[in-house]
Amino acid sequence: MAYVEMLERDKKRFQNVYDEADVCPLGSGALAGTTFVTDRSFSAQYLGFTKVSANSLDSVSDRDFVLDYLNACSIGMMHLSRLAEELILWSTVEWDFIQMDDSVTTGSSLMPQKKNPDAAELIRGKFGRVQGNYLSVSSMMKGLPLSYNRDMQEDKEPAFESYKTYSESLKLAALLISSLKINKNRFSAELKGDFMLSTDLADWLVSKNIPFRQAHSIIGKVVAYSIANNKKLNELSIKELKTFSDVFDQSVKDYLDIETALNRKKSFGSPNPLMVSDQIKKWKELLEVD
Numbered sequence: 001m002a003y004v005e006m007l008e009r010d011k012k013r014f015q016n017v018y019d020e021a022d023v024c025p026l027g028s029g030a031l032a033g034t035t036f037v038t039d040r041s042f043s044a045q046y047l048g049f050t051k052v053s054a055n056s057l058d059s060v061s062d063r064d065f066v067l068d069y070l071n072a073c074s075i076g077m078m079h080l081s082r083l084a085e086e087l088i089l090w091s092t093v094e095w096d097f098i099q100m101d102d103s104v105t106t107g108s109s110l111m112p113q114k115k116n117p118d119a120a121e122l123i124r125g126k127f128g129r130v131q132g133n134y135l136s137v138s139s140m141m142k143g144l145p146l147s148y149n150r151d152m153q154e155d156k157e158p159a160f161e162s163y164k165t166y167s168e169s170l171k172l173a174a175l176l177i178s179s180l181k182i183n184k185n186r187f188s189a190e191l192k193g194d195f196m197l198s199t200d201l202a203d204w205l206v207s208k209n210i211p212f213r214q215a216h217s218i219i220g221k222v223v224a225y226s227i228a229n230n231k232k233l234n235e236l237s238i239k240e241l242k243t244f245s246d247v248f249d250q251s252v253k254d255y256l257d258i259e260t261a262l263n264r265k266k267s268f269g270s271p272n273p274l275m276v277s278d279q280i281k282k283w284k285e286l287l288e289v290d
Contacts, residue, residue, distance in 0.1 A: 010075065010079060024049035026044070031057055070162055077166055080169050087100070098180045100117055104176050136154070137154070201233065202216055234257075
């Protein structure tokens with residue numbers, strides 16, 4: 001769901017790019033307008049613009065709309081790159097959270113059992129090219145005096161290349177997501193008694209009237225003990241826990257279950273299953289409308 005939020009911001013960012021570019025420069029001339037009587041508002045309306053540029057010198061030398069577009073592509077590719085990295089990690093034998101489809105992977109030239117996550121790696125790798133296009137045009141513009149300079153023709157290739165790379169990466173990312181298989185049991189087994197529940201244990205101590213600062217210190221020592229003894233939190237006995245605080249009792253075990261831990265989340269935007277379900281429902285409805 002976090003990546004859905006990122007992609008929605010990307011969508012809004014491109015809408016802002018469109019709105020900012022919705023200014024008609026026609027009638028600005030080479031740099032200082034014209035001596036002939038023209039109706040620039042009529043021209044703008046006829047061409048589908050909602051606004052007319054107010055300064056001819058700026059109109060001719062402006063490439064902000066290109067930079068805005070390249071920036072939007074760069075941020076969008078950065079989000080896809082982060083998603084690709086997550087998928088690559090999760091598909092490894094060590095993580096084994098997901099399995100990528102054969103249509104987005106290739107075999108190894110040496111190891112028969114290996115599946116290379118080529119599609120995800122290419123998405124991750126192409127971010128640098130798109131970011132470089134933004135830097136290329138911004139570096140070109142930063143030393144130019146008013147108004148038009150021939151350097152500005154160098155804005156075309158980066159803009160077209162970023163469009164092609166980003167749009168194709170979006171399609172590839174959609175294929176990656178739609179075709180992957182999730183190992184749900186692996187998630188459950190991995191999170192049972194995991195140290196990420198340490199904060200939940202601290203919250204449990206706070207519910208027993210122990211100040212959070214003190215609770216934080218106690219649980220820190222519990223975690224250090226668990227690591228030293230190669231144990232997960234749910235593998236610790238009440239007797240062991242009591243060596244750190246007499247407050248511990250059997251009820252603390254409920255806080256070491258990932259499902260109950262998630263259900264205890266109360267704040268909006270948290271991973272409470274009911275809240276996540278509501279978010280999924282909301283986004284499905286929005287996507288159907290779009």
